[in-house]
Amino acid sequence: MDQPSKPLSSLRVLIIGLIAVVVVLGVAIIILVIGNAGQPVNLEKVDVLAGSTDECVTCHRTATPGIVDQLSHSTMAAAEVTCRDCHEVTVGYPGAVEHEGSYVLAAPTTAKCQKCHEAEVAQFYQSRHSLPAYVAVAGSKDLSPTLMAMYQSIPEGTFAPDKARNAIAVLEGPQITPFACENCHSIGIPAADESVGRCQKCHIRHEFSLEQARKPETCNNCHIGPDHPQWEIYQESAHGILYATMGSTWNWDAEAGNLTVTDFPAPTCALCHMSGFGTNGTTHDVGDRLSWYLFASISQQRPNWEDNRSHMQSVCFECHNKNFITSMYTGADAATQQVNAWVQASNDLVAPLQKQGLVNTANFDEPLDFTYFNLWHYWGRTTKFGTWMQGPDYTQWHGAYPLQQTLAELTQMVNAKLQAAGETP
Amino acid sequence: MYHLATVLPAVRRLRFPITRDQAMLLMLALNELLLGVETFLAHSISGTIMPKEWIPIIFGPTAGMCLFLAGVLAIRKRSLATVIATVIYLASIVVGLLGIYFHLVRAVLPYAPLGERVSIPLFVWAPPILGPLTFALVGLMGISAVWMEQPTDSGILTLFGGRRLRMPFSKTSAFFFMVSLGSLATVISSVLDHARTNFENPWLWLPTGIGIFGTVVALVLGTLTTPRKSDLVIYMVAMVLLVLVGMMGVVLHILNNLAQENAIVVERFLRGAPFLAPMLFSDMGALGLVILLDPREKDESEGKVDEIQPSDNLGDKRN
Numbered sequence: 001m002d003q004p005s006k007p008l009s010s011l012r013v014l015i016i017g018l019i020a021v022v023v024v025l026g027v028a029i030i031i032l033v034i035g036n037a038g039q040p041v042n043l044e045k046v047d048v049l050a051g052s053t054d055e056c057v058t059c060h061r062t063a064t065p066g067i068v069d070q071l072s073h074s075t076m077a078a079a080e081v082t083c084r085d086c087h088e089v090t091v092g093y094p095g096a097v098e099h100e101g102s103y104v105l106a107a108p109t110t111a112k113c114q115k116c117h118e119a120e121v122a123q124f125y126q127s128r129h130s131l132p133a134y135v136a137v138a139g140s141k142d143l144s145p146t147l148m149a150m151y152q153s154i155p156e157g158t159f160a161p162d163k164a165r166n167a168i169a170v171l172e173g174p175q176i177t178p179f180a181c182e183n184c185h186s187i188g189i190p191a192a193d194e195s196v197g198r199c200q201k202c203h204i205r206h207e208f209s210l211e212q213a214r215k216p217e218t219c220n221n222c223h224i225g226p227d228h229p230q231w232e233i234y235q236e237s238a239h240g241i242l243y244a245t246m247g248s249t250w251n252w253d254a255e256a257g258n259l260t261v262t263d264f265p266a267p268t269c270a271l272c273h274m275s276g277f278g279t280n281g282t283t284h285d286v287g288d289r290l291s292w293y294l295f296a297s298i299s300q301q302r303p304n305w306e307d308n309r310s311h312m313q314s315v316c317f318e319c320h321n322k323n324f325i326t327s328m329y330t331g332a333d334a335a336t337q338q339v340n341a342w343v344q345a346s347n348d349l350v351a352p353l354q355k356q357g358l359v360n361t362a363n364f365d366e367p368l369d370f371t372y373f374n375l376w377h378y379w380g381r382t383t384k385f386g387t388w389m390q391g392p393d394y395t396q397w398h399g400a401y402p403l404q405q406t407l408a409e410l411t412q413m414v415n416a417k418l419q420a421a422g423e424t425p
Numbered sequence: 426m427y428h429l430a431t432v433l434p435a436v437r438r439l440r441f442p443i444t445r446d447q448a449m450l451l452m453l454a455l456n457e458l459l460l461g462v463e464t465f466l467a468h469s470i471s472g473t474i475m476p477k478e479w480i481p482i483i484f485g486p487t488a489g490m491c492l493f494l495a496g497v498l499a500i501r502k503r504s505l506a507t508v509i510a511t512v513i514y515l516a517s518i519v520v521g522l523l524g525i526y527f528h529l530v531r532a533v534l535p536y537a538p539l540g541e542r543v544s545i546p547l548f549v550w551a552p553p554i555l556g557p558l559t560f561a562l563v564g565l566m567g568i569s570a571v572w573m574e575q576p577t578d579s580g581i582l583t584l585f586g587g588r589r590l591r592m593p594f595s596k597t598s599a600f601f602f603m604v605s606l607g608s609l610a611t612v613i614s615s616v617l618d619h620a621r622t623n624f625e626n627p628w629l630w631l632p633t634g635i636g637i638f639g640t641v642v643a644l645v646l647g648t649l650t651t652p653r654k655s656d657l658v659i660y661m662v663a664m665v666l667l668v669l670v671g672m673m674g675v676v677l678h679i680l681n682n683l684a685q686e687n688a689i690v691v692e693r694f695l696r697g698a699p700f701l702a703p704m705l706f707s708d709m710g711a712l713g714l715v716i717l718l719d720p721r722e723k724d725e726s727e728g729k730v731d732e733i734q735p736s737d738n739l740g741d742k743r744n
Binding site for chain 1: 688
């Protein structure tokens, strides 16, 4: 047998010394970490890209300093996500433009976001925010067969397969609609690469702040105004009051998927509809917890309304008891059906005119068309949204009351039309 | 008399079917498997596993399975099995070091102004920088366990071709040091993780205290040439406490992840308190306890020889 090598015993003290140093340093780190525990990462105070020599960063720091400054203080930049990761594509990529010797997408599509956020994009694709939002204004006639199939697989797509461009968008024309309906409804616009939607509608570039995306002001970009006044209703509700008065103390950067009432003592739009909260996992399908198609003139229950309802109620259960929740849902179901009955009454009123060709409400060429449309699109919806989101003033004075008034006006208009046509009202 | 028998004399009457090194290797193979599972869960947090994140997920179970097969192969061809195991453990060290690098670059801001590139909050919120170290530690312990030490506790390892390397410490001392460092890495990881909650829950102090205790006790024991019974009793208590604190951690993490009415929501288990992570304390405790077993090879314990036995025809150049 070979003789043992020369003893390495001279290293004994060195090794013990080094291990002791590591242990002492380790314990020091432990003490330091405990001393600094609970401190948030204040990236907004650190310019992550201050010393970057990246060509995109250095050039755009002069050309468009605003976006570089935003990105410099983002978690994206801190996580080593570069401009190229999102913007750069290969030659010939649909929608690519040549830029300083490479090919880029001016606005990265969901196909690019999907590389890192696969689950979120898949959930978004199944939601009202994807193709149904776009089709509601632009119609579906220009969708490719692939996109058409995708559209029809989404619950909102099967409910209202509207194939034509929205009549109001036609009426207002291309000078107005890009700044109006299309602006919000572009959240579901198809891109040249056949991916769908714009993540940046909610995750505003280039900071991509979790806090910004979670705050209800982000939703008020679109969910505002007489036809979908969710923002105003939320502000009126107890939930919104708590947000307005206490929201500054909430844990806006809490880690997703594990939120509790300690982080968010009262709900926001995102918490009820999207967050991992209660027994729900996080979802980017904003319809996942909804029972009714409230946006429709006559609301129907959604295909999976019972599952959806249990998802939403699980959020409610974090603060409310079963009796409260059941009573609220029973009442809101009844109120929704009541609005349905009023809208049906308006349909019944107008039906004889339509039957006789005395009016075409889709044309928006006479006051009756607007009155008939306002009844459900403004007042009907507002009554329903106000009921479900606990905004009594919106249910009453911005909803049910003007709905009754409009119904009376519509009755008068229909009768006048019938009389003018020699019919008995 | 070996350490466990010193603490519990009744153990001497028991005959273990496997040697200490075999027990260690079995534990380490299991470690590789579980590390793969744990890494899969940890890398699933974002919902998308990036290509480089698959490395440890694939490596862990593959290494674990190969090590089990190498263990079976060792019955007939020990040298070949030793070579295979050494390669796997070396790869494990590489995977661990790569992981530390990838996690570390997420915790620093290389282009930020000097003084703001590294901060404690960043280390707290970044992926656990010491998590991948477990792969490296398992690799190091595996390489130590796989090479035969003869005579027992001499620090002389028999390498390929019968060459013998005299190490500065006996294998037993080296194992104590490794458990000490492993325990330290575990407690630092847990402190970084728990710092997110500001240590508001008093239970969080338990793994911190017991982890530091286990670290220091294992380090001291490694430096003692002939530890007394009282030293060994304290060490054993420290290791048992590590095992218990790990098990308690699993229960507490699971309870913390349960939603209302104890409902299980998968996402909360993925993104909430990592329910397998506390097992690292138990792992270190168990590995620490294995060190106390009889370090002699089987032939020696049966009083046959104090010399390596050629078990196959691979590279055996003994005279």
